[in-house]
Amino acid sequence: MDKYGVGQDVYCYPGTAVLRNLLNLRNDVELAKAERDFSELAASQISFELPPYDLPYLQALHRSLFRELYAWAGEIRTLDISKGDTRFCNVSRIEPEAIKIFASMAEQGWYESYLRAPLIEAVAESFGDLNMIHPFREGNGRAQRILYEHVILNAGFEVNWWSIGPDEWVAANIAAVNCDYSPLQVVFDRCIGQTAIG
Template sequence: MDDLEAAEREITASTVTRVHYTAPPYSLENMKQLHRQLFSDLYEWAGEIRTVDISKGGTRFCTCARIEAEALKIFTKLQEVDWLRKQDKDSFCGLLAEYYCELNMIHPFREGNGRVQRIFFEHLALSAGYELDWENISQEEWIQANIDGVDVNYGPMKKIFNRIVTS
């Protein structure tokens, strides 16, 4: 872990306590607000959509010109399925995995996407009557599930969510 990553973790560990649950409807604006709350002490651009294209490893994330349009598609689909409410656990986990992977590919911020996404999905789960317990996921398993999601293979992510989702 480099110095910047260590500083991010230390600062967000204290700022995360300022984040309060938000009920649906959700949008990219909610994610921008979460990002601002978490990272405003660290980055002057906290809460702003990135203006550069980025990649990590062999994965190229959504081009910055398409972030808002692609995010709108995902949030519209989530709204159409009533924010995943009224789903049994298995269906909920399958849909959660799909939307997590899709939103991860958008990667709207230069840094901090993972933390914002986890908090957003905690809110989404709470609104549907579930909770997420992130404790028992190895970094290797999590990274691989996200890589698999790039190839629209949501099975590994669903397996993780089946394990960490509680009602």
């Protein structure tokens, strides 16, 4: 079984839980290190862009982060997945549900006129909802954080993720599954700084 609990799938090497990758790494630890190293380097080279943002934009971010590792980087997953007790969006609903979330963000003007407190509430909710879409087989969190860097910067605020540990991220996103966005609000309250324009 792979880490999402779906058993053997086409994304993994036969008989293993290791994702097929362009480096042909067959060890989870080595692959995780390569993912971290490659995605950190790629993230540093991604330029900020103004809205509108949409699913193709998120796909482009994912492709930039993982194209050196995965042939399917930037492609919508073709397999239903779950993690622990959380089942992510059914494959057939990924695009329509993502369209709804991005349309809602657009209707809210990409939060451009929001003060810090309402911005925290708004991004916590849309982040949690988009996380449930989980459009990619792997690397969703990293791609989504870059997307939200752009959303938050465009709204006029600084953002820094480094004060949040992985366990806190996971717990906050699990709470959002049941529409409890308060842990994500705590996360974003720490991540979102002052206005970027001073």
